[in-house]
């Protein structure tokens with residue numbers, strides 16, 4: 599019997615955006631059931647850059663809905679907070695609102711963590727922002743993992759972040775401008791650190807299959823793991839879907855587009871589809887491909903994965 603998949607970056611699923619004001623318990627349950635139908639019984643809901651007040655409201659609402667439904671409560675294993683402590687530079691901020699980005703401050707995090715019921719498990723940040731080293735140390739001291747993303751940090755800033763306790767790279771190969779210096783760029787700087795665990799989006803769009811293969815081979819065994827970074831369009835038909843304050847378009851090609859902008863804004867990838875892709879594109883056997891999207895990640899975050907039942 600297979601073990602559930604585990605996705606640490608889910609912005610929404612099955613037509614439901616976790617950051618919509620007025621999100622109902624029925625909608626959240628629909629997304630959880632749709633994830634289960636794609637073999638994913640545990641995930642981290644991801645909230646992206648917004649004001650601290652707005653994020654606190656979203657966390658409190660999600661916690662309220664979570665407390666009212668036991669299935670949702672166990673599936674939603676925690677939160678991944680991606681922003682607002684990211685690079686506002688063009689190309690690096692991606693679909694996040696650059697104007698809302700700021701230097702990290704532990705008081706703001708404590709407010710957010712209180713609103714989230716202590717369930718923020720992972721924070722993505724850009725370690726070039728002032729105060730990052732102290733902030734990363736404080737988060738790690740509180741048992742929260744830190745990932746580097748939407749960043750143009752220097753080699754020294756990356757090293758300092760790792761020494762402070764940062765362990766991951768968020769969707770490595772994305773959250774950067776389309777054109778960069780061929781050698782002196784943050785992807786190469788991050789990739790050069792064997793101790794960083796990199797998460798990749800295996801949808802064939804964020805990274806073409808050959809590029810994914812190159813990145814994967816550049817990491818030591820067990821240091822390349824996978825996530826969807828999916829939004830509401832995953833597990834749903836093409837159309838227009840919200841992601842926080844944005845409206846995004848998803849065509850038959852499954853590319854998530856922010857109208858009028860060149861960047862990607864999340865994926866429409868389902869986790870089980872991601873497992874098939876990494877198996878096909880990286881030449882992995884089924885068990886290994888599955889582990890890199892489930893148990894290998896769950897072990898790090900000490901999340902217990904249930905077996906997949908016949909119906910799931």
Ligand SMILES: [Zn+2]
Nearest residue numbers: 680692769773
């Ligand atoms: Zn991102």
